[in-house]
Each structure stands twice: as structure tokens, then as C-alpha cells.
Amino acid sequence: MMTLPHTIGDTPPEEIHLIEDGRGGFLGVIVLHSTVLGPAAGGCRLWHYPDREALTIDAIRLARGMSYKNAMAGLPFGGGKAVLQCPEGDFDRGALLERFAEAVERLGGAYVTAEDVGTAVGDMERVRTRTAHVAGLRAAEGMAGGDPSPWTALGVLEAMRVAVHARLGKDLADVAVAVQGAGNVGGHLCRLLAAEGARLIVADADERRAQALAAETGARVFPAASIAEADAEVFAPCALGAVLDRHSIPRLRAAVVAGAANNQLATAEDGALLHARDILYAPDYVANAGGIINVAAEYLGETAGEVEGRVRAIGPRMRALFERAMREGLPTNIVADRMARQIMANAAGAKHAHLVRAA
Structure with a gap:
């Protein structure tokens, strides 16, 4: 887990987990804002930020919003969010998603991910190859799922x-x-x-x-x-x-x-x-x-x-x-x-x- 930025306000998250590339390179964060109602649920955003602190502050803000959203919707889930830094220029999207999926899997079900800004159903299906803690996949006939x-x-x-x-x-x-x-x-x-x-x-x-x-x-x-x-x-x-x-x-x-x-x-x-x-x-x-x-x-x-x-x-x-x-x-x-x-x-x-x- 990482140290909290000093600008996050008065409702800090329970946990912040770094996602790295295996060589110490920063890829993004997973924020668990609250798990009192259940596993922290929230999408995976892929976006370009000016620096690590800006990305982390936005992830905390988004995760807090998911805590409130899930509570008000009456869902048995807490609030979380993953935010990945979108590199400038060409990058290996598959490798980035696999690293992210491995980070989700290490949390053992404490966080459930899905698509968000910058990601799509196909991305979540790739994540699904490394972890079961993902939704936003193609829906079976008559069942929930698919494009939200x-x-x-x-x-x-x-x-x-x-x-x-x-x-x-x-x-x-x-x-x-x-x-x-x-x-x-x-x-x-x-x-x-x-x-x-x-x-x-x-x-x-x-x-x-x-x-x-x-x-x-x-x-x-x-x-x-x-x-x-x-x-x-x-x-x-x-x-x-x-x-x-x-x-x-x-x-x-x-x-x-x-x-x-x-x-x-x-x-x-x-x-x-x-x-x-x-x-x-x-x-x-x-x-x-x-x-x-x-x-x-x-x-x-x-x-x-x-x-x-x-x-x-x-x-x-x-x-x-x-x-x-x-x-x-x-x-x-x-x-x-x-x-x-x-x-x-x-x-x-x-x-x-x-x-x-x-x-």
C-alpha cells in the first residue's frame, strides 16, 4: 500500500494498492474506499494524468463516489476504483491489462472490477483470463451483464x-x-x-x-x-x-x-x-x-x-x-x-x- 496524498480531504480510503510493471514502473492504483457493505466494486479507468499524485487523487475521489453510489443503490458492495495511467503514444494494452488483472487477483475478492472510461467489454474479458473478480462481460441470454x-x-x-x-x-x-x-x-x-x-x-x-x-x-x-x-x-x-x-x-x-x-x-x-x-x-x-x-x-x-x-x-x-x-x-x-x-x-x-x- 502507498502513502495517502495530503490533499484527499476528510474521508480517506481503507486501502490504496499500487500496480507496477514488475520493474518498479508505476502503472496505476486500486483504491478500496469502503468495504463495510461488501467487496469494493467499481470500474477500471484508463486515462492519461500529468503525474502519479493527480491520478491517485482522482482514483480516491472516484472510489469514494462508488461507496456512496453503491450504498444509495442498495447494493451489497462497498466502493472501489482502479485507475491506470494511459501512456502517451503506442503501448502494449494487453500487457497492461494482464498486470492489472494480477493485481485484482492478489486482493482475493476484496475488489470487483468492470469497465469504465477508457476500457470496454473486450478489455474485461481479457482481465477475466487472470481473475474471476470482474464483471462487465458479454451477457448470457436473459441474464444481467454486457454493456452497462x-x-x-x-x-x-x-x-x-x-x-x-x-x-x-x-x-x-x-x-x-x-x-x-x-x-x-x-x-x-x-x-x-x-x-x-x-x-x-x-x-x-x-x-x-x-x-x-x-x-x-x-x-x-x-x-x-x-x-x-x-x-x-x-x-x-x-x-x-x-x-x-x-x-x-x-x-x-x-x-x-x-x-x-x-x-x-x-x-x-x-x-x-x-x-x-x-x-x-x-x-x-x-x-x-x-x-x-x-x-x-x-x-x-x-x-x-x-x-x-x-x-x-x-x-x-x-x-x-x-x-x-x-x-x-x-x-x-x-x-x-x-x-x-x-x-x-x-x-x-x-x-x-x-x-x-x-x-
């Missing part, structure tokens, strides 16, 4: 439906939604919204991808750099995180923020900025839990029907969160964090009580 993107998009749709009703008093038909990101999840979300009759605005760093999605869904393409300022009732961040900050929030024209991106708030204080502007924020790790619900169900051998029921339950869960935030007069991100921490604290207390009785 459609499930993530469905959960975001249900969260958005509840948020729009709570803030605007209507359903999704004819509501203008600005979607940032036309990738796997953003694309699926746009298709679902188009079927609901929403008016779509879409942007992506790859304009050709945005144009292709617009042609399919009837969306209007917007410049990627200013999509947060689009004249829409809903802003749906579905790319990378930290898009909501003290610079972007004053320029938002939306009344609702509900998207699939992880860590949409640059800081926790940015939730208060949204609250002060009466912008209803659907906390990302509650809204986007559909993917991990699918991954968990696959690992547990459950069916696609069971996944759908749990993903659609994101809507009622979000409604309860909004109602509590309203009663307490607090930003929704603060309420979500408190709810997740309470679930984890209750589990830790129950585990301690069981150990005391066993003694």
Missing part, C-alpha cells in the same frame, strides 16, 4: 423525470434538454428522451459524433464549449466531471441538472451555488447508478429483469431525496452524502454488533 451504458441511461432518465416533475411540475414531453456528451451513455439517453418527446440539444467534443446523434434523434447540435449555457430547462452532463463550478453555474439557464457524468460538482460547495439559484440538482451518483446495478447483478448471477426493476427504483429514491432536501432546506448533494454515510454507518454498526455477539 443502456442501464445507466435508463436510471438517469428516471431521475430526470422525477426532477422535472418536482421543479417544473410536468413530464418530459416537450421539455428542452441540453445533453453534454454524445458517447455511449449520452447517446442512449438522447434516444430515450426522444421517445419521451423531449426537445434535444446535444454537444460533444467530437462534432461528427454529435451530428450523427442529432440526425438519429432530431436533436439540435450546440457548440461543445458552451453547452451549459444553452437555452434549455434541463442540463444533462454526460461526459467527464467537474463541469459545475463557480464559473459555469452562474451561466446556467436550466432549472434542473440531471446527467450521467461522475463527480459533476467541482467541489461540494458548488451544490450550495445551485441551491441558491433554485436549480434542482439530481446528485450524480444516485442518478447514474444503473451501470453498477447491472454490473453487480451480473456478478451475483441475476437476470436482466431484476436489473430493470432496480434501475427504475432510482426514480422513487430520487424523489425521497428531494423531499428530504426540501424539508431540511439543504442542497441535494449534502442530503445525498448524509444518506449514503448513514447507510454505511448502520452497516458498520451492525457488523461490529455481530462481532461482539460472536465473541
